[in-house]
Amino acid sequence: MHDMAASVAGFAGVTYSAFSGWADRPTDFAPMPEGELTCDIAVVGGGYAGMATALRLAEHGADVVLLESGFCGWGGSSRNAGYLSNALAGDPQLLDTLYGRRLPGLVRYADEAARFTEKLIGRLAIDCDYEPTGNVIAAVSPGQLRRTERNAGILQRAGADVEFVEGRDFGLPDTFLGGVFERAGGLLNPGRFALGLRDALLASDVRTYERTAVRAVEPHASGVVVSVAGARVHAERVVLATNAYSRDLAIAPRRMVTPVWTSLVETEPIAPERLAATGWTRRSGIITPHTILENYRPTPHGTVMFGTRRLRTTRGPLGAREPDDAVVADLLRGFHERFPSLGDVAPRRAWGGWIAMTSSLLPIAGEAAKNVFYAIGCNGHGLAQSPYLGTLLADRLAGGRTHEDLAAVWRTRPRFAPSVLSTPTLHAAWTVDRVSDRLHRGRTWSSPQRRRSR
Numbered sequence: 001m002h003d004m005a006a007s008v009a010g011f012a013g014v015t016y017s018a019f020s021g022w023a024d025r026p027t028d029f030a031p032m033p034e035g036e037l038t039c040d041i042a043v044v045g046g047g048y049a050g051m052a053t054a055l056r057l058a059e060h061g062a063d064v065v066l067l068e069s070g071f072c073g074w075g076g077s078s079r080n081a082g083y084l085s086n087a088l089a090g091d092p093q094l095l096d097t098l099y100g101r102r103l104p105g106l107v108r109y110a111d112e113a114a115r116f117t118e119k120l121i122g123r124l125a126i127d128c129d130y131e132p133t134g135n136v137i138a139a140v141s142p143g144q145l146r147r148t149e150r151n152a153g154i155l156q157r158a159g160a161d162v163e164f165v166e167g168r169d170f171g172l173p174d175t176f177l178g179g180v181f182e183r184a185g186g187l188l189n190p191g192r193f194a195l196g197l198r199d200a201l202l203a204s205d206v207r208t209y210e211r212t213a214v215r216a217v218e219p220h221a222s223g224v225v226v227s228v229a230g231a232r233v234h235a236e237r238v239v240l241a242t243n244a245y246s247r248d249l250a251i252a253p254r255r256m257v258t259p260v261w262t263s264l265v266e267t268e269p270i271a272p273e274r275l276a277a278t279g280w281t282r283r284s285g286i287i288t289p290h291t292i293l294e295n296y297r298p299t300p301h302g303t304v305m306f307g308t309r310r311l312r313t314t315r316g317p318l319g320a321r322e323p324d325d326a327v328v329a330d331l332l333r334g335f336h337e338r339f340p341s342l343g344d345v346a347p348r349r350a351w352g353g354w355i356a357m358t359s360s361l362l363p364i365a366g367e368a369a370k371n372v373f374y375a376i377g378c379n380g381h382g383l384a385q386s387p388y389l390g391t392l393l394a395d396r397l398a399g400g401r402t403h404e405d406l407a408a409v410w411r412t413r414p415r416f417a418p419s420v421l422s423t424p425t426l427h428a429a430w431t432v433d434r435v436s437d438r439l440h441r442g443r444t445w446s447s448p449q450r451r452r453s454r
Contacts, residue, residue, distance in 0.1 A: 014265070016322040017351040020079045021266055022191025026071055030202060030210040033231035039065040039207070041397060042226050042235035044214050044249070046072030048386035049375050050241030051197045052120075054206045056394035064206045065233050067226065069213040069245075072201060073194030076244065079353030080383055081264055081295050081307055083285050085135050086114035086161060086184035089379035090361035091289070092151040096158070099362070105408035106362065107158040110381070112405055113388035114185040120387055121188070126196030129300045133186040135285040136165065138172055138179040140338065141440035144289050148179040151289075155180065171282030175338050179289070187285050187297055190383055197387075217251045219370045237397060240374040241390060243382070244354040245318060253368050253414035255359065257376055258421045259314070263323040263352035264307035265331045267345050272302065278339055290436070291429040293380075294334055303348070306335050309433075311426045323350045337437070355380060359417045365393055366411035373397065374414075 019025060043054045046068030054066045068074070088095060088110050096103055121130050139145035152164035166178040201208055209228075216227040217238055226233040244259035246252040275298065285297040296306045310327050328350045336343045356378040358364055363377040363385050375393045377385035392406040402410070 014328060014347050015349045017349065018320040018322050019074075019351065020191050020353070021264070021349040021351045022078055022082070022189050023195055026195065026198070029071055030208045032212050033065075033067075033209045033228060033233065035230075036232055036234065037065060037207075038234045039063045040235065041065075041237050041239060042067065042224070042233050043239045043241055044217065044226065045241035045243065045245070046070075046198070046201075046208070046210070047075050047077040047241060047243060048194065048197065048382055049243065049377055049390040050239070051201050051390075052387035053239050053241055053375065053390035053394045054208075055197075055201060055204055056391045057398060058205045060394065060398035062398060065235065066201070066206050066208045067212045067214055067228060067233070068208070068210050071210045072198040072208065073191070076353045076355045076378070076382060077194040077386075078191040079264070079351060080190045080262075080355070081285075081297060081305060082188050082190045082383070083135055083287070083295065083297070084114055084117060084130070084185035084188055084384050085381055086111045086182050086384065087135075087137070087381065088362070089381055092154045093147070095361075096154050102408065103158045105404070107155065107160045109363070109405040109408045110385065111159075111161055111184055113377070114384040116388040116391070117384045118185065121193065124196060124200050126193055126200075128188045128190070128193040128196060130188040131186045131283060133282070133284045134181055134183045135185060135187075135287060136170070136172065136176075136179050136181050137289055138167070138176040138286045140175055140177065140288055141436065142177070143436075143440065145177045145179070148289055152180045168279055171280065171284075172286065173278040173280040173339060175340070176286060181284070185384060187283070188383075189300075193383075214249065217249055217372060219251075219372055224371050237371045237373065239390075239393065239397070240368060240372065243356040243376055243378050243386075246356065246374070246376070248318070251368055251372055252374065253416060255416040255418055256364070256374070256414070257356040257358055257378075258419040259318055259354045260357050260421060260426075261312040261314070261321070261352055261354055262308055262380075263310070263327045263331065263350065264305060265328055265335070265347045266299070266349040267304045267335070268348045269302040270304060270342065270345055274342065275304075278341055290433040292426070292433055294338070296335070296338065304335070304339075304345075306331060309334050310430050311421075313421055313423060313426065318354050321352070323352045355382065357419070357421055359419045363389055363409045364411050365389060365406060365409055366414055368414050
């Protein structure tokens with residue numbers, strides 16, 4: 001599980017990668033297009049959403065061209081933490097306040113997305129180490145615990161398949177007091193899942209072109225012209241499945257997404273009895289309800305993966321990059337705080353990637369211009385939502401009815417509010433989280449919930 005382009009950086013011998021720690025880059029790149037091409041539908045972007053959209057359209061008999069600037073699965077699809085979650089991004093209490101009437105439909109969409117992607121893994125026989133463990137939004141302070149209990153009630157009333165659980169009784173590590181258990185979904189290797197989708201795509205009737213950056217998407221009276229280096233694609237319709245990279249295209253709606261950089265670290269192998277001694281006896285993934293979440297998960301080869309805590313954004317190019325030393329150090333500090341008995345466990349690998357955040361924190365789909373459609377199912381939950389959203393959009397474009405789950409996230413007008421995400425606000429959120437941790441450190445062990453669970 002390494003990348004040939006990785007380098008050993010200065011932080012404690014950690015191997016830093018500008019790609020992913022989950023899988024190696026493929027070497028069998030699809031060709032680049034030449035001349036004038038025609039098709040029914042052109043898909044721009046070869047991540048989860050783009051590949052799922054193209055595969056579904058081909059199943060409907062459409063003539064499809066897919067254009068990817070790197071290789072399919074290159075971006076966030078192969079770099080994320082591997083949580084197949086049936087949750088929405090954002091705090092449930094805030095979502096209930098902002099979108100109360102819509103919340104049941106959004107909850108249904110998120111739940112169906114996880115179940116769809118789980119079935120897709122089986123249908124395509126993708127070997128990606130999938131474990132249907134569910135995941136837990138787990139509190140590390142009494143205040144967080146009270147909030148997660150309220151959130152569990154909000155989600156249950158909206159129809160979510162969740163329950164509130166107490167920490168030790170549920171098999172969480174000792175420093176996690178309890179939280180919201182999301183029953184659907186689980187953990188997998190996202191790199192192998194992305195490359196498994198790519199294998200299915202390359203074996204299909206979709207004309208796939210890699211290392212092909214799209215320069216312009218221009219609607220005309222007779223359709224849409226997609227311009228790339230050395231070629232033009234004439235399509236009746238186009239799907240933008242560009243997620244964090246959407247702002248690189250002039251036709252993408254303004255302010256549709258904010259690209260955010262997230263980082264991940266993997267430890268050296270840890271003896272199973274040492275993990276069990278922390279109280280972590282259930283293999284569910286753990287996410288904290290901080291303003292900027294932390295996540296911790298076991299891997300099939302005895303390591304622990306953890307990430308986020310700090311997010312970065314930029315106004316500049318979104319090229320490949322390695323995590324910053326300061327971010328890796330902060331992530332490691334968080335790991336040792338949550339797992340104090342593993343203070344001697346060293347990090348071995350670090351990488352990251354750009355994800356798309358919408359101003360509403362909700363998935364979105366719609367029509368950017370005549371015959372140019374978009375689908376963004378990320379906000380940190382793209383592993384489950386992007387394949388489902390792309391499939392629903394493909395069904396609509398193939399002449400089917402608009403599924404109720406697509407209708408739940410459809411935007412009738414491509415207008416978006418300004419994003420509140422910026423480098424200063426993200427740093428402020430990190431500061432609030434760290435101050436909160438310091439205030440509650442030492443109180444966790446005396447909480448009544450912890451005494452009852454022991």
